Amino acid sequence: MAAGWRVARLAGVHDETATARTLVLDVPGWPGHLAGQHVDLQLTAEDGYQAQRSYSLSAPARGDRIELTVQRVPDGEVSPYLTEVLTIGDPIEVRGPVGGWFVWRPADPAPVLLIAGGAGIVPLMAMVRTRRAEGSRTPFRLLYSLRTPADLYYAEELRRPPAGDAGADVTLLHTRSGPPGSSRIPARLNAEDVERHGWPPEFEPACYVCGPTGFVEAAADILTKLGHDPRRVRTERFGAGGG
């Protein structure tokens, strides 16, 4: 599935937050990918030293053009380069797509429950955008836990969803401070949030949970305790110690 390294070029950037940047890459011969898959990136220093990391794709491919979003990790080895140094036109090696489990296929008729913690929104946004691009009417619900309104990725799309997103409900759940006038007291995702804004287990939704390890552990436990079949809960954890 994952052929060798391809040389991509940075075609555009979009800053999502103060610490996260979307990279638009042109990858000649890109074979296409499923929503939820990731790519491996490889950087090579002048002395031949190499570093590789995996990043989730944030949108369906448009021909040879792919998008991924990188969260800058303080003291990281790779993410500061990708978010601050890499310039439009620069080459970068890409391998993929990778991952065949944490994926949503538009042909799957089950309702979808997406639960994102922070940067875990990235592969889930690829699912929302794929739904829109394919004209799918599969019912989606997205619960997105984030610290403050300033930490919202894809803010324009998630605050004012395009017409194609009818039937894809977005709930923002702030952990530190919410927008003015919001009634929910800022808190970590809890069972009541999932019960109120998710799908009941009887609907047998396909559940996708992505975020930092502790968040994913907590959210997946909430889902199974609410009665969701563990086999319908797919998780993807952003390992600490990366960068």
Next chain:
Amino acid sequence: MGIVSPGFHGRPRGREVELPPGQYLVEDFPVLSAGPTPRVPLDRWEFSVTTESGTTHRWSWPELMALPSERMTVDLHCVTRWSKLRTRWQGVSLDTLLAGVETAADFVLADSYGGYTTNLPLQDLRNGQAWIAYGYDGKDLSAEHGGPARLLVPHLYLWKSAKWVRGLRLLTRDEPGFWESAGYHDYGDPWREQRYQGD
């Protein structure tokens, strides 16, 4: 060597630890799994080995605890590119568990509480290369890292070290497991960088 990335320097070199290609060092212990963490009560826990002829050998938790255990210090290499060195474990060698098992099988499909599976050659579980591990860093192995007990096969990528292991099926033909069916390598040697099918 790949194409040079303008302005990329990487971490300061010097503290040379030999890692498999494409890996980087971590000090913490990241978690990777595909679904919710199963919680397995010890009084219902069981580990089994089923041979190609259908004979099943079973161990309850007290029976596993009664077997001679080993303490080992090993390096871990995850296909998501982190490596963690000199981790300390306690568990029962597969040599001990397989000693009374008669088989002509060449392959193993390990399966876990929660439904995970992974395939390995049987010879990679013998000769002091693999354990059923229940202790980590001097403590009981936590559920998020695969407790109460996991397979530990440190010379292969860590997805082969099935968390929450429940049993081994000995097979005469190789059968892909969970990640292997999703495009990951059947063997998974980190030093040969066998990440994906075809590597």
